[in-house]
Amino acid sequence: MAISDVSEFLASRKNIAGSACGLAGLALTFTGVAGPYWPVVVAGLYGAGALTAPPERPAPPGFPDPSARLGELRADFEQLRGYLREVDVPPVAAARIGEIDELLGALLDPGWAAELLAQDPEALHALGRAVRQDVPEAVDTYARTRWWTRITPGQEQPERHLDRQLALVQEELTSVAAALRETEARRQESHTRYLEERGR
Known part of the structure; x- marks a missing residue:
């Protein structure tokens, strides 16, 4: 995977939504709710966030003003x-x-x-x-x-x-x-x- 593809993914809506849900999973881990299965909880919440994020929209064509x-x-x-x-x-x-x-x-x-x-x-x-x-x-x-x-x-x-x-x-x-x-x-x-x- 090219560096540009990685940077695009990191800035994508799916990654941002998944990361936000993953942070919520870490918060559950620190409060003791997730227990020993915290990696599964964090990964699951990240995946759920990435799946529910709105899809990326291509930019409209830049017609002359x-x-x-x-x-x-x-x-x-x-x-x-x-x-x-x-x-x-x-x-x-x-x-x-x-x-x-x-x-x-x-x-x-x-x-x-x-x-x-x-x-x-x-x-x-x-x-x-x-x-x-x-x-x-x-x-x-x-x-x-x-x-x-x-x-x-x-x-x-x-x-x-x-x-x-x-x-x-x-x-x-x-x-x-x-x-x-x-x-x-x-x-x-x-x-x-x-x-x-x-x-x-």
Whole structure:
């Protein structure tokens, strides 16, 4: 048996409960109750204590804290900003990207909005999907499709798809912001009701 196994057993609930019962057996021995069979009494009480002790529970998995996930998302957002500064997009798409950037920046800015966001896994997931997948994929697909359109003219313009995709992302992010605002509004109304009821 390895030293780590021995130290785990010594710190286990079974050993602690068995030792407590074994000490009770020693107390019985010193008072003369156990008589000549004191080793059997002590061992029996130790075994009974070890058997009745609650089983060891494995530690729950250590998933990342929501605030840590928010920090990672902020770092990814900064990466996305750097990428978008280098990509050439039409003026209409650039304006929409600016609006999305402003919205994401406000939602991810450290403060009360970020605290509220950290408590809403669905909203956090929606923002992560927009930053890590939706926006970069829309822009990258546009850049690649535009190149093919130049050598095979007459196809549907990729700008239309880019603008529609960005509009859908912006719409989803606006919904997230509205839902967070609604959460705060409900909280405010709840506090008003509490104060009104307390004053009666």
